[in-house]
Amino acid sequence: MKVAVTGARGFVGRHVIAELARRDVEVIATERPGVTRDRPAAANLRWVALDIAHPPADPFAALGNPDVLLHLAWDGLPNYRSLHHFERELPRQYAFLGSTIRSGLQALVTVGTCFEYGQQSGPLAAALETRPDNPYGFAKDALRRELQFLQAAHPYKLTWARLFYMFGDGQPATSLFAMLKAAVAAGHRQFPMSGGEQLRDYLPVSEVARRLADLATNPGNPGPVNLCSGRPVSVRRLVEGWIAQNGWGIEPIYGELPYPDYEPMAFWGEGGDEARIPDASAKNQ
Template sequence: MKIAVTGARGFVGRHVLAELAHRDVDVVASYRPTGAPNGPAMARLQWVSLDLANPPEDCFTALHRPDVLLYLAWGGLPNYRSAHHVDVEMPRHFAFLENAVRNGLPALVVAGTCLEYGLQSGALAPGADTRPTTPYGIAKDALRRRLQALQAECCFSLTWARLFYMYGDDQPATSLWPSLKAAALAGRSEFPMSGGEQLRDYLAVEEVASRLARLALAPADRGPVNVCSGQPVSVREFVEGKIRQNGWSIRPSYGELPYTDYEPMAFWGEQSSSC
């Protein structure tokens, strides 16, 4: 079996490659022409340079005609409010994926986001209505809808994997976990944060990568699935737990930062049976 991975040098992509290194599979990983191959040592890994802004004439062949494409590429993050997601990212990625499908790609697993649910609260099932409020969530939801509409014309399977709150050591520095760790290791006495009462759905990036790999290894027309823990955890509980786990002396300073206005106070995912 051959799996192609776009966004392979990103936070999630690097962990996906490490997961696939333990599987009996050929991997084709893409990188931007301005970058360089960077991933685990794998005997059956081949890197290809790919510019999504200027795609090749046949995207399927450019990826060496894989059995499934695990699509993790996306730009403009972590600025979720930028119109760039709607104006540039969504049409760019749809054009690439439509080209690959029309040239013979049989299966897609695409990374979505929990922000597609918008400001809905509570446990959110994969089949729940989407009501995105940020340009990022709107763009991702629009891409899913266009791909599902494309299925009426082209025969391919689609799994839309909505990612919730991932964390890991090589996460972008502005995220909660790396910010907390950096502050603790710098010897700071306090960690400024919000009130910490939000309920979120946290999952280590290694587990996220494992689930994405399993979805790609068994491609099917699943539609939307939640890649989540299914367990609501408060931000306060997450931070205090990490401090205890690591034996740090840093103290959370609650109420120093405002709550975000584009996320509900309490929401988490209902796990999909296939994920």
């Protein structure tokens, strides 16, 4: 089996590549032309240069005629409110994926976002009506709809995997886990943050990578699915759990920062298998 992966150098992509490399599949990973440094290597992994903004005439052939495309690439993050997402990114995403499907791709697994649900609170089922209220969520939701319309003219298998929250090594510097880890490395004794009472759905990125690899190696046509833990955890408990689990000598200072205005106070996914989330009672490792 041959699986192509776009966005292979990103936070999730690097973990996905590592997971797929452990399986009995041929992996084709994309990178921007001219970017070859720090390239992960494996016997069943091959890299190809490909720019989604300027794709080749036959992207399916350029990807090595894969059985499945696992599409992770998306520019413009983490600025969720940037108009770039639907002014530039959405058209180029659909152009690339549409061209790849028309030229022969039979199965596509691509990632969406929990922001497609907008400000809806509580448990969020994958079949729930989407109500995005920021440009990133809107653009992702619009791409999903475009790809579903395309199925009527060019039948192919589509899995739309909505990501919730993740943590792990290699995360962008603006993420909560990365900022906490950087504060510890800098020797800070305190970590200012919001009140921490918001409820979220978190998974370790290694678990997200495993589930994406499962979807890619067993492609079907389920439509939207949630990649989530299926249970809420407060950000306060999550941060305290990370500190306890790692034995870090830093104290969270709650209420120093405002709550984000682009997400509700409490939401989590339905449909995901429960996963272990570190809590304050975890033993140091």
